[in-house]
């Protein structure tokens with residue numbers, strides 16, 4: 353391991369009992385986006401107890417903890433998210449959600465608890481810290497298209513002291529416990545919302561010539577939108593247009609005058625994201641007009657693409673190899689079009705998000721519940737690796753003068 357000065361998973365093991373206890377407490381009392389009051393209070397209490405400078409109510413229920421090291425050093429930020437989802441938990445765990453219809457199904461309970469563990473570990477070695485570490489606990493990650501990150505940025509979370517780089521993790525059940533998956537460059541997609549309203553003219557179902565059929569227009573609009581991806585976006589780029597809801601009509605023999613649809617648009621590059629509103633509006637209103645109707649398009653821009661900084665990717669890879677051994681590092685080839693509001697932070701500063709393997713050793717991927725599933729249950733055995741990863745990235749950054 354040479355000159356490695358990070359935190360190994362076995363050294364992180366000292367803090368794991370606490371991490372497990374915090375995680376289970378948070379899991380039992382999940383809070384929806386923008387309602388993370390209890391969780392934020394727990395976080396603030398732990399950070400204050402460690403002697404950190406704590407700011408509460410940053411961009412909603414956000415909490416910022418500052419651990420000051422040697423003066424004159426740089427500042428690295430580590431981020432966790434705190435919110436849960438409107439799902440009814442079906443894991444049957446002894447510490448399952450006690451709040452009806454709310455569940456930590458995206459693992460944000462584990463992110464918050466692990467980051468508290470990192471705060472403990474780094475506070476214990478604060479004398480040796482070559483700079484400052486800022487801990488960002490953000491609300492409302494699941495609140496697309498707004499997200500919780502922009503509010504924290506607007507309220508100064510990345511300033512005073514100025515943050516130079518950021519690291520975060522997300523539990524990822526595709527990968528086995530004991531691994532961290534990293535990807536250079538684009539890692540996750542931009543996610544925008546689409547609202548379409550088709551207007552026609554009502555008529556009797558037996559006399560379509562007397563009206564303008566909003567359902568037929570809507571059908572052609574749905575198909576036409578797919579031609580944007582196949583004909584207007586480079587085949588070497590990526591985009592998805594999905595119409596997820598369609599509502600129209602009220603009786604089998606009446607031609608309806610209105611159909612409402614909602615969808616999501618995913619892209620991997622900000623340049624492509626920027627093209628989509630115009631392409632969608634042109635296609636949908638053009639098809640509707642050609643059939644004698646009209647289509648209103650409301651396009652709401654959401655999270656930007658999540659792009660990892662190349663130098664931070666190298667640093668994080670070294671942290672994983674140094675702390676856990678080379679076999680723990682998974683280098684990811686393909687990005688995903690899921691979205692993550694850490695992208696807002698990553699647009700402001702060089703950043704990396706690691707995917708922390710949380711599939712129990714030996715379990716088959718097809719038997720493991722995915723994120724946002726009511727049976728999602730990450731392996732707590734991943735906690736020492738998560739604490740080790742974030743702590744080692746922070747230490748690696750602060751100890752590398754040239755970055």
Ligand SMILES: [Zn+2]
Pocket residue numbers: 458494723724
């Ligand atoms: Zn999620």
Ligand SMILES: [Zn+2]
Pocket residue numbers: 458459460493522
């Ligand atoms: Zn998540």
